[in-house]
Amino acid sequence: xxxxxxxxxxxxxxxxxxxxxxxxxxxxxxxxxxxxxxxxxxxxxxxxxxxxxxxxxxxxxxxxxxxxxxxxxxxxxxxxxxxxxxxxxxxxxxxxxxxxxxxxxxxxxxxxxxxxxxxxxxxxxxxxxxxxxxxxxxxxxxxxxxxxxxxxxxxxxxxxxxxxxxxxxxxxxxxxxxxxxxxxxxxxxxxxxxxxxxxxxxxxxxxxxxxxxxxxxxxxxxxxxxxxxxxxxxxxxxxxxxxxxxxxxxxxxxxxxxxxxxxxxxxxxxxxxxxxxxxxxxxxxxxxxxxxxxxxxxxxxxxxxxxxxxxxxxxxxxxxxxxxxxxxxxxxxxxxxxxxxxxxxxxxxxxxxxxxxxxxxxxxxxxxxxxxxxxxxxxxxxxxxxxxxxxxxxxxxxxxxxxxxxxxxxxxxxxxxxxxxxxxxxxxxxxxx
Numbered sequence: 262x263x264x265x266x267x268x269x270x271x272x273x274x275x276x277x278x279x280x281x282x283x284x285x286x287x288x289x290x291x292x293x294x295x296x297x298x299x300x301x302x303x304x305x306x307x308x309x310x311x312x313x314x315x316x317x318x319x320x321x322x323x324x325x326x327x328x329x330x331x332x333x334x335x336x337x338x339x340x341x342x343x344x345x346x347x348x349x350x351x352x353x354x355x356x357x358x359x360x361x362x363x364x365x366x367x368x369x370x371x372x373x374x375x376x377x378x379x380x381x382x383x384x385x386x387x388x389x390x391x392x393x394x395x396x397x398x399x400x401x402x403x404x405x406x407x408x409x410x411x412x413x414x415x416x417x418x419x420x421x422x423x424x425x426x427x428x429x430x431x432x433x434x435x436x437x438x439x440x441x442x443x444x445x446x447x448x449x450x451x452x453x454x455x456x457x458x459x460x461x462x463x464x465x466x467x468x469x470x471x472x473x474x475x476x477x478x479x480x481x482x483x484x485x486x487x488x489x490x491x492x493x494x495x496x497x498x499x500x501x502x503x504x505x506x507x508x509x510x511x512x513x514x515x516x517x518x519x520x521x522x523x524x525x526x527x528x529x530x531x532x533x534x535x536x537x538x539x540x541x542x543x544x545x546x547x548x549x550x551x552x553x554x555x556x557x558x559x560x561x562x563x564x565x566x567x568x569x570x571x572x573x574x575x576x577x578x579x580x581x582x583x584x585x586x587x588x589x590x591x592x593x594x595x596x597x598x599x600x601x602x603x604x605x606x607x608x609x610x611x612x613x614x615x616x617x618x619x620x621x622x623x624x625x626x627x628x629x630x631x632x633x634x635x636x637x638x639x640x641x642x643x644x645x646x647x648x649x650x651x652x653x654x655x656x657x658x659x660x661x662x663x664x665x666x667x668x669x670x671x672x673x674x675x676x677x678x679x680x681x682x683x684x685x686x687x688x689x690x691x692x693x694x
Contacts, residue, residue, distance in 0.1 A: 267303070267403040270296055300403065307404035310397025313341025314348065316410050318361075320390060323414065324579075325382045327421040327541075328529045330522065333390065335361055336375035339368045349396045356380060356388040356416060381525050382418045384532070385540070385586050390414045419582040421531060421541045423678035425549040429667055431489045431612035431637055454482050489610040489637070490556045490571040494603065495543050496596040496617035496624070497536070497563035497588065503618065503650025505533035505673065533673050535618035535643045535650065536590040542641050542671060544585050545681055546614055551578050559584060560603045562592040568603075595619075600627035609635030618643035620653030622660075629664050639684060640668035647673040 274296035281289035317336045325331040335352075339345055345368040352361035359380040368374055391413035398405040455468050458478030471479035531537050547557045551573055558571035559581055567584055569577075596617050604613060604627070613636050615628050625640075632638045640661045646652040654670050661668040669683050 266401070267300060270300055270403060274300070299401070303399035303401055303403040306399035307397065307406045309341075309343050310345055310348070310399070311395060311406050311408050312343060313339055314345070314395060314408070315340055316350070316393060316395060318391070318393070320414065320416065324417050324419060326419045327382050327385050327531075328526070329382060330526065331356070331359075331380045331382055331416065331418075333359075333361060333378045333380070334375060335363070335378065336373055337365055337368065337395070338373040339370060342370045344369045345397065346400065347397060351394045351396070353392055353394070354388070354390045356382075356390065356418075357384050358382075359388075359390075361393075379522055381522060381529065383529065385418045385420045385537075387415060387417050387587050390416055417583055417586050420537075420544045420585050422548045422582075423541065423545040423681065425545045425678060425681045427682050428546065428549050428553075428684055429637075429639060430553075431491055431550075431555060431610075455479050456482055489612055490558060490607075491547075491550045491612045491614065492558045492560060492571065492603075492607060493543050493547055494596075494600060494613055494615045495539060495559065495561040495588075496599070496615075496619055497539075497561050497590045497592040498595055498619065499590045499592060501596070501617070501619040501621070501645065501650075502535045502590045503645045503648040504535070505649050531677070533648060535645055535648050538648075538671055538673070538677060539616050539618060539641075539643050540585050540588060541677060542616055542643070542681060543614075544582060545678070546616075546641070547581050548578060551575075557581065560599065561588055562594045562599055563588045564591045595621070595623070597621070597623035597627045600624060600631060604631045604636065607631075607636055610637070612637040612639065614639045614641065616641040616643065618645045618648075618650065618654075620645060620651050620657065622657065625657050625660055628661065628666065632664060632666055638666045640666055641681070641684075642668060642670050644670050644672045 274293050277289050277293040277296060280286075281293055315338045317338070319334045321332055335350070337348060337350060346366070348365040348368060350361075350363045350365065352359070354361060359378065361378045363376055365374045391410070393410040394407055395410070396405055396407040455471050456479070458467065458480050462480045466480040468479045468481045531541055543559070547559070550557045554573055556571035556573045557577060559567065559569040561567045561584075567588060569581055569584055571577075572580070596615075596619050600615065607613065613628075613631060615624070615638060617624055628638050628640060638661075640658070642654045642658050642661075644654040646654065658668045658670050667684050669680050671677060671680050
């Protein structure tokens, strides 16, 4: 319990008591009694202001995505018979733009006040929801009591995933696209036959025609196809990144809150930095390949070496998004060294998607070397000049196209999804920039 104005009232009461003892006048005694009574009643009121209060908060999911809305429900319930005139709920979450604090008025006995907080996720990363502190005081504001709810939860905001539907298919290690005669628990385009259902089989594998004919559950069996793995190489060297610094005066906090949530969603754009565009491109390309049942892996040297082995299906998509969510451009190793060190371990027929904002020619030389070793290279060049960095991305793209490597340039002023979809254009037909 915090003392604020109570010290002044206590001092006045002591002064009144001293004067009453000196003068002996009844008025000063009554004034002293009144001041001490105010202190006692106010202290009891402040104590009762939080008695019987319960706080509940509920989040539908522990994961969110940039450009989308995260919903959280909070509720304060008064389980006592004493009404609460004023309860202040202060939330200390680290999620940017998450305003869950609230002032609750007139909470009667056994009543509950709840509210929904809708937050547009504008930054990726791992954030904390909570802790929460509730406070109450007496009507005169002499005492304030606080209670902390230290419980916290973790929420991960994934990078933006844009629709990419036309990516060049990876090359298979076998000529003619013949299936490998090897059973797999993955769902592939090559159905090898049917068998009886066993517990643990996915409902997506059920062959409904055979199930209806035989009057028991029948599932499809699949064979491993010759599709190669897809590796995404992401340049996270901090020296080659660029960011547009916005020195203009933005909306004030009150004006920003007055904007409708739908308007903010429609106006959402990626932060103007090569790091964010590169990570969004990596997440979008990975999602597109996984939806086509390809095994996708990731290599990036950011805060540390990030290596995600190739896999497919939904669990791999979540693993990649969680890795990209907390990845930042803090690496020291040049991208050419990353390609040389990690690319040398890949087998022929592997598809490597290289994403870099660097204007150095050495990483393009490394990509050409890997292409000569039999790897399929797809290049996404983030134009650092459009983010306030050095120029030279166009020359790198032309050099890659000359070697028949599909390549596109991502610019801050152009829609990222449309740019990534142009990777389907063959290098021979691509018009020079």
